[in-house]
Amino acid sequence: MIPDTAELLVQAQHLSVERGGRTLLDSADLAVHAGEIVTLIGPNGAGKTTLVRTILQLMQHNRGKLYRKPGLRIGYMPQKLHIDPSLPLTVERFLTLGGATKAQAHKALERTGAEHLLKQPLQSLSGGETQRVLLARALLQQPELLVLDEPVQGVDVAGQAALYALINELRHELGCGVLLISHDLHLVMANTDTVVCLNGHVCCQGHPSQVTADPAYLELFGHRAEAQIALYTHHHDHAHDQCGEIDPEHSHHA
Incomplete structure (x- = not known):
């Protein structure tokens, strides 16, 4: 859980991006605080990369507001290396x-x-x-903010889990915020604080348990969403104490 006092690193408010008469992103809201992992999910062409590029100030937005902490240090990990x-x-x-x-x-x-x-x-x-x-x-x-575009691209399943675990460790060690784009619903839901579901606009956002129950999420991902809910529930059948260890007194197992 991210403390209410965690520093705000970036915030998009009603952000819209238009190019060539087309709306690439419509009135999107997003915020990333220090120590928080925020994940963007959505189909191809949903505006995920547009939103990230705008936050990185590689693209100009047409409407809305974009806040970045003054002097913010960003570490960027591209999807592919050419x-x-x-x-x-x-x-x-x-x-x-x-x-x-x-x-x-x-x-x-x-x-x-x-x-x-x-x-x-x-x-x-x-x-x-x-x-x-x-x-x-x-x-x-x-970095105070890590921006990761499909960080497990081209990695096998075991390697994906290890990479997400490493990202999770780094945000605690560095106290940095993490904004990542991913298509992998299963690993995303198990390793993120806030999920933002995009499809040209923000369909839904919140804690993974909230998003997986949202009709917009279910409609967008269909059977993948149903399977994900089962996996997410299975992997969250225990509670953690204040040190992050499994708390046997408040845990139950399916």
Whole structure:
């Protein structure tokens, strides 16, 4: 649970984006506080990337208000990395291109469990290895806000769970907010504080337990939503004490 006193990092109010006579995003509201994980879900073309790009100030909005904490440090993890296969680029060189020292690059890789990849050619990495390197690159910014676009793209199921667990650990360690885009309903619901469901506009938002019961969510995701509710309920059949440990006195198991 995010404290009411947690610092507001970014907030979109009635944000609309139009391009070429088309409305890409219509009156969207979203807020991310320090220590909070907010996840954007929705079908392709729903406006998720548009909203994120607007928050990153890579796109201008046409209507509404956008607040960003003054001097906000953002670590951005793109969905895909496009590197020329003929370009000789090691992981270490890739991470130091932005001005980081070799020591800083090594420390960031160590935190994401990828320190053994330091001297590897970037093009030789697996999907999971690439994502951990990209996350390390985002950490080099000492971010107050991590923005992650499909962070488990191209990663196997076991690797996806491990990456989400790592993201969860990082938000506690750094006290940073996390804004991520995801298509994976199951892992999203188990690892987020607030879900924002987009389909050109905000269909519904709130705690995962609220969103999964919302008719707009059920209509948008259909059978996937029904299966997700069962999984979400199964994975939340216990309570936690104030330290985050499972509390046997207030837990029940199906």
